[in-house]
Amino acid sequence: MSRTILHIDMDAFFAAIEVLDDSSLKGKPVIVGGSTNRSVVSTASYEARRFGVHSAMPIFKAKEKCPQGIFLLVNMDRYKEVSKKVMDIVKDFSPLVEPVSIDEAYLDITGSENLLGSPEEIARHIKERIGKETGLTCSIGIAPNKFLAKVASDMNKPDGLTIISADEVDTFLSRLPVEKIPGVGKRTVEGLRHNGIKKVGDLKRFSKEQLIRRFGRFGSRLHELANDRDDSEVALEREIKSLSSEGTLESDTGDLAYLKRLVASHADKVAWRLRREGLKGRTVTLKIKFDDFSEMSKSRTIDYPTDSTKIISDSAIELLFNDPLKRKVRLIGVAVSKLKESGEGYQMDLFEDWHAQEKERRVDETMDEIKMRFGKRMIKKGRG
Ligand code: TTP
Ligand code: MG
Numbered sequence: 001m002s003r004t005i006l007h008i009d010m011d012a013f014f015a016a017i018e019v020l021d022d023s024s025l026k027g028k029p030v031i032v033g034g035s036t037n038r039s040v041v042s043t044a045s046y047e048a049r050r051f052g053v054h055s056a057m058p059i060f061k062a063k064e065k066c067p068q069g070i071f072l073l074v075n076m077d078r079y080k081e082v083s084k085k086v087m088d089i090v091k092d093f094s095p096l097v098e099p100v101s102i103d104e105a106y107l108d109i110t111g112s113e114n115l116l117g118s119p120e121e122i123a124r125h126i127k128e129r130i131g132k133e134t135g136l137t138c139s140i141g142i143a144p145n146k147f148l149a150k151v152a153s154d155m156n157k158p159d160g161l162t163i164i165s166a167d168e169v170d171t172f173l174s175r176l177p178v179e180k181i182p183g184v185g186k187r188t189v190e191g192l193r194h195n196g197i198k199k200v201g202d203l204k205r206f207s208k209e210q211l212i213r214r215f216g217r218f219g220s221r222l223h224e225l226a227n228d229r230d231d232s233e234v235a236l237e238r239e240i241k242s243l244s245s246e247g248t249l250e251s252d253t254g255d256l257a258y259l260k261r262l263v264a265s266h267a268d269k270v271a272w273r274l275r276r277e278g279l280k281g282r283t284v285t286l287k288i289k290f291d292d293f294s295e296m297s298k299s300r301t302i303d304y305p306t307d308s309t310k311i312i313s314d315s316a317i318e319l320l321f322n323d324p325l326k327r328k329v330r331l332i333g334v335a336v337s338k339l340k341e342s343g344e345g346y347q348m349d350l351f352e353d354w355h356a357q358e359k360e361r362r363v364d365e366t367m368d369e370i371k372m373r374f375g376k377r378m379i380k381k382g383r384g
Contacts, residue, residue, distance in 0.1 A: 148172070178202075248331045286320055
């Protein structure tokens with residue numbers, strides 16, 4: 001059955017909120033990002049983009065390109081508050097809403113025509129309500145699948161509304177440059193071009209097997225997209241109750257120094273995912289499976305929710321050293337539960353070790369920034 005999917009993406013989100021909160025910034029090149037010259041731009045207003053400033057560009061470079069720019073610090077709590085407002089509005093239009101990032105969501109409105117009007121009318125109505133209730137503009141794409149809806153929302157930014165109807169899909173794909181595929185990096189684009197593939201439609205000449213051979217797992221996705229077989233569904237937001245990372249060892253061991261390193265690495269992964277999801281947790285659990293397949297898990301609840309690599313890692317390592325191991329270990333992992341959103345108040349200055357925590361927070365922030373820029377595998381803390 002043909003579906004109708006909407007993709008909504010707010011325009012210059014962080015920068016637009018800053019302008020909303022300070023009308024003297026209207027029409028000016030506003031750049032939101034980190035505080036030091038080593039940090040990067042989160043986003044820039046469309047005025048600033050004209051100078052060549054864009055997300056992920058180092059701040060010092062943005063300053064070179066746009067010396068008259070107004071540089072502001074990220075105010076995540078405020079952006080989250082607005083994001084919630086937007087998501088609440090969107091949820092009035094369909095029970096099937098999938099928020100994908102702070103400023104973006106998919107809606108499945110298949111079969112809503114009778115109740116809410118044509119897809120275009122629904123989109124206009126959403127834009128109008130977001131405008132009235134938040135003072136911000138968004139861009140919406142409408143298409144028969146998620147991939148094309150996302151591509152469409154990006155086509156007429158800002159304040160855009162783009163519709164790709166079912167009978168336009170083929171023509172659209174045959175003209176769509178491959179670099180517009182979400183998730184396609186420079187290297188893949190080069191690889192594709194090297195094979196004479198410039199448009200998504202050009203991929204049709206290749207079988208699924210050929211594409212997999214050349215591009216790995218992503219090849220199968222490329223085949224789907226080119227042949228209009230993006231069946232991925234709009235998935236409801238699930239509440240995350242706990243985050244974990246675990247792994248089976250290459251061989252069973254009782255080597256505590258080695259296990260300690262593994263625990264630290266799992267803790268690092270969990271903490272990074274917590275920060276990425278904007279969550280903090282209070283209970284740290286160490287899970288162990290022994291060589292006879294018996295399992296054990298030990299937990300420790302700390303006084304305040306955390307997303308710090310060091311705190312989670314230290315707690316898990318403490319649990320590891322608490323009691324002697326009764327057998328060799330086959331699998332080990334770390335989980336964090338009792339989660340809450342990072343923004344939900346906790347007065348850090350109530351704690352004596354505020355400075356230590358603040359220092360760790362900065363270390364984590366720097367690590368995260370490097371991970372985002374160069375890929376997760378690049379760095380591991382030199383601990384353990
Ligand atoms: P985007 O929707 O990619 O960008 P945008 O909303 O600022 O601009 P556009 O009009 O092109 O949609 O991202 C949403 C927010 O996420 C953005 O305002 C800031 C943040 N962000 C970062 O912090 N770092 C990044 O590298 C990107 C791409 C976004
Ligand atoms: Mg956006």
